[in-house]
Amino acid sequence: MKLNMDGTTPIYVQVAEWLQNEILANRLVADGKVYSQYQLAELFNINPATAGKGLTLLLEGEILYKKRGLGMFVTAQAKEMILEKRRSETLQQLAQELVLEARRLAVADEELLALIQKMQRGE
Structure with a gap:
C-alpha cells in the first residue's frame, strides 16, 4: 500500500x-495487536512520529487501546464503530453532494430515487 x-x-x-x-x-481483529509506529514507518517509508500520530488518532477515537509495554490493540467494538462513523459521515456527505448535483441538473426526486435503486440492483 502506498500513501x-x-x-x-x-x-x-x-x-x-x-x-x-x-x-x-x-x-x-478485535484484541489483536496492531503494527507499532516503527513498523508502520518502515512499511510506508515515513517518519515514526507521523506513524505514531496516526495510531494516536485511533487511540483517541477508541478504535485502539494500549497495553503498557506490549503495544496497541484493536478494541472489541472497533469494526462496528468504524462502520457506523463511515455510514453516518461518509454516506451522508455523499448523499448531500448527490442531491445538490441533482438539483443543479434539475433531476426530479423520483428520477434520482429510481437511479439509486437501479444502482443498488447492479444494473
Missing part, C-alpha cells in the same frame, strides 16, 4: 484510514 504524499489528506490520517481498512477487512 499519497502529494495529496491534501495528511499522511497520519492516511495511516489511520489504512489501519481502519485493515480492521474492516478482518486483517486486524
